Amino acid sequence: GDSVTQMEGPVTLSEEAFLTINCTYTATGYPSLFWYVQYPGEGLQLLLKATKADDKGSNKGFEATYRKETTSFHLEKGSVQVSDSAVYFCALSPAGNNRKLIWGLGTSLAVNP
């Protein structure tokens, strides 16, 4: 069945460092792909999404490119801030079933000043 695999955390970085959080998926066809972020004590918020191959989603300095050939949707940011400390979730919506979301386990990011 469809699945999402994220790199395990926690990830600890210094402020202004480059961030990559890996996400790979297994799915048939062309699913839609998402990154959600959860700040401490809050619910999840949509960070960015991509709905077809080679699309790049971007928001708040974060980017992720939908790579069909490598079935990946890695999250990147060029210069992280302390305020980016959160848990990041990769998710997919299967092709032809837009009522369903399949979630990765989340990757915790801590950014130190």
Add this chain to the structure above:
Amino acid sequence: DAGITQSPRHKVTETGTPVTLRCHQTENHRYMYWYRQDPGHGLRLIHYSYGVKDTDKGEVSDGYSVSRSKTEDFLLTLESATSSQTSVYFCAIRPPGQGTSGNTIYFGEGSWLTVV
């Protein structure tokens, strides 16, 4: 602001007691979801609803029931709470009109439940 309110936000209850969590939305969206979040398991879908009185089970529905008598309210009930149901519970809504372009959902702020 997605217009989702969960209540209670925090609750401690005893094993064997019934507990009801409420999710209220101001947007009148059809689709509503209940998830639980646990370390090492990520988010797991408990139940979802696609309209008034239309509900279906998710992947971890055992021990939970739901009701949706009004569009704006989606209730999650633990009939007899157990310690394994200690968790953070999130309600979510899915706006319409997304077609095949994705399945963006919006979350409430969570309800922390501890069963002792």
